[in-house]
Amino acid sequence: MPNGIRATLGKSFPLMRILFIGDIVGRPGRQLVKTGLQALISRHDIDLVIANAENAAAGFGITREIGDELLDLGVDVMTSGNHIWDKREALDYIGAESRLLRPANYPAGAPGNGSYLARTRQGLSVGVVNVMGRVFMLQIDDPFAVVQREIDALRQRARIVFVDFHAEATSEKIAMGWHLDGKVTAVVGTHTHVQTADERILPKGTAYLTDVGMTGPHDSIIGVEIEPALNRFLTALPSRFETASGNPRLNAVVVDADETTGLATDIERLSYSHDELADLAEDERPVRSSV
Numbered sequence: 001m002p003n004g005i006r007a008t009l010g011k012s013f014p015l016m017r018i019l020f021i022g023d024i025v026g027r028p029g030r031q032l033v034k035t036g037l038q039a040l041i042s043r044h045d046i047d048l049v050i051a052n053a054e055n056a057a058a059g060f061g062i063t064r065e066i067g068d069e070l071l072d073l074g075v076d077v078m079t080s081g082n083h084i085w086d087k088r089e090a091l092d093y094i095g096a097e098s099r100l101l102r103p104a105n106y107p108a109g110a111p112g113n114g115s116y117l118a119r120t121r122q123g124l125s126v127g128v129v130n131v132m133g134r135v136f137m138l139q140i141d142d143p144f145a146v147v148q149r150e151i152d153a154l155r156q157r158a159r160i161v162f163v164d165f166h167a168e169a170t171s172e173k174i175a176m177g178w179h180l181d182g183k184v185t186a187v188v189g190t191h192t193h194v195q196t197a198d199e200r201i202l203p204k205g206t207a208y209l210t211d212v213g214m215t216g217p218h219d220s221i222i223g224v225e226i227e228p229a230l231n232r233f234l235t236a237l238p239s240r241f242e243t244a245s246g247n248p249r250l251n252a253v254v255v256d257a258d259e260t261t262g263l264a265t266d267i268e269r270l271s272y273s274h275d276e277l278a279d280l281a282e283d284e285r286p287v288r289s290s291v
């Protein structure tokens with residue numbers, strides 16, 4: 001099975017290529033990033049890496065140690081979602097690490113920020129915005145209004161703007177895609193941990209994908225061990241969830257953008273097993289060691 005849903009086109013100036021990695025879940029997710037990220041950057045000629053890290057610490061939240069590890073591995077910006085506060089230390093970490101975002105539509109008083117102005121290795125600016133949906137989720141501020149405000153604030157400084165919309169309902173995510181069509185480079189969804197097959201460039205030039213999927217154990221129920229999660233459905237009794245380990249896969253998307261317009265020119269969905277990433281890392285090794 002191919003890892004990308006379509007062949008990668010050759011890159012030509014002035015194209016920028018952004019890799020977005022779907023929710024990294026626990027140690028299996030981090031291991032996938034460790035094994036494959038540098039090879040993916042090399043293979044796909046990536047300029048900037050964004051990853052959703054809300055489940056990076058044992059499936060629930062993020063710690064300073066784990067956030068720093070992901071940044072060291074080559075992630076440039078970390079987005080999040082409803083699990084951002086699961087580990088208490090995130091309340092402090094997010095104030096000290098501007099490359100970690102929480103949804104911008106958390107009410108006033110929440111620590112941290114919902115957007116970040118990143119710079120690529122070539123010194124080009126990319127705005128990254130993280131917002132969260134409200135359908136079947138926490139009733140926080142209006143993401144449709146807040147995202148517009150965040151984009152307006154970034155617009156003076158970045159033509160390329162990438163939005164992670166962390167939401168449960170497909171309808172709300174698609175609505176956000178149409179809301180922002182022509183206004184940003186890309187709108188991708190996170191949170192469901194299941195990659196959707198609806199990647200497209202919307203008519204006014206915004207790349208869209210309802211959910212990027214999960215970078216973690218796929219023999220699981222959205223990242224946790226099957227038996228306790230299944231038992232909760234079978235019996236409605238409380239059970240303790242642990243991160244699963246089987247069949248780790250990295251789910252991601254690559255968006256190409258025209259730097260002059262800020263609009264997308266291509267979107268490619270990726271799904272790699274751990275072994276495929278290890279092979280890729282082996283293939284890319286001579287290239288990496290020569291730079």
Ligand SMILES: [Fe+2]
Binds near residue numbers: 192193
């Ligand atoms: Fe998640």
Ligand SMILES: [Fe+2]
Binds near residue numbers: 081192
């Ligand atoms: Fe989530």
